[in-house]
Amino acid sequence: MAASAKILLLGSGELGREVVISAKRLGAEVIACDSYAGAPAMQVADHAEVFSMLDGDALRAAIDKHQPDYIVPEVEAIRTEILKEVEDRGFTVVPSARATQLTMNRDRIRDLAARELGLPTSKFLYAESLEEMHAAVAEVGLPCVVKPVMSSSGKGQSTVRDAGGIDAAWAYAVEGMRGDRQRVIVEAFIAFDYEITLLTVRTREGVVFCDPIGHRQERGDYQESWQPAAMSAQAIADAQAMAKAVVDNLGGYGLFGVEFFVEGDQVIFSELSPRPHDTGMVTLISQNLSEFDLHVRAILGLPIPGLTHYGASASAVILADRDSGSFRAEGLAEALQPSGPGIDLDLRIFNKPVTRPYRRMGVALALAADGDTGTARAAAREAAAKVTLRYDG
16 A cells, blocks of 8 residues: 655654654655654654755755655755755645745744734844954844854854853854854844744645743753743734734745744744744643644645644753763653642653753653643653663763
8 A cells, every 4th residue: 555645854853753653643654864863753754864954966866766745844954945946846845945945044034024024023133254243233232142044952042141242152153053154143132021932834724823832941942831821812813913924925834833022912023933843842742633743734735623722731851961872761650650630741752862961852741630831831840850861881
């Protein structure tokens, strides 16, 4: 029996792993690609290819070899011009080659949101050298946030609080850049009340929204997320309207992680990812269809029924603290034992082959029957703390 669809997955981390699982449940054949062997998604896919997504020749060769029905990017740094080339030849890129070209670069999606669509954003400028960054900081003002235009998981992101920190922020941004574009975005620091991810699913029948997800970051990378985030009806309506405007402009089908800053009822556009979002891992316990299920269904053109949100839920990350190629996760039984009634717990251990300081190696998930996201957050953090990485040697 032939597979219902063949998917070439570009990027095979923990998010890609869950995409593969969702796709396999619906009968798809998946080829997982990444720059290193044994990546999490490769462990559950039908086939694997190892090459850099920035190697245009290798990317084109993998597409020609496998002739996929869908090309699904799951990382930021990809030769997007190759995706445009193969789309012009008749391949389907998710959500589209144009969307990947715009969203893989913070400057391009920011220009679309602020200058073309007129959405509210923080004040921002770009810099391609240390000298330009000094000038940008002077105009944007302090404090400000500096991010590479192409990076992931907060790499290279920092907050500059005084003029003495500009040089270090530039060096850190350059170190954390992905791809070959030495460019940063310098944006004014917003004294927001909280930030959210609005998972927005563009389907053939219209746009579907999940409940807003709150999250907390350290070093520019998410540490915990919770759903639903408490927002006013006006703020939710404004966020949904902005998210719909952006994804409809980008076109194609799939799930988008749209990030906003919120101050009172004011919603400010921040960033967008055309794929499942790390903060959205909370949906593995919070609703009947996870963000990964929704992404795959939208890609394949399958119906999406009404979403059932189970209640107050949270996720908390499990981090490594050193470099190692020999380690194991311990304490899983203790972590899955609730400390009180009305708490459901779950874990995802990502099986990455090596650790690095602050590398995300797993996530704890919690659902609280009392409907309080504070209860769920505490339970998820407690469960994550009970999982320890035992290093050999």
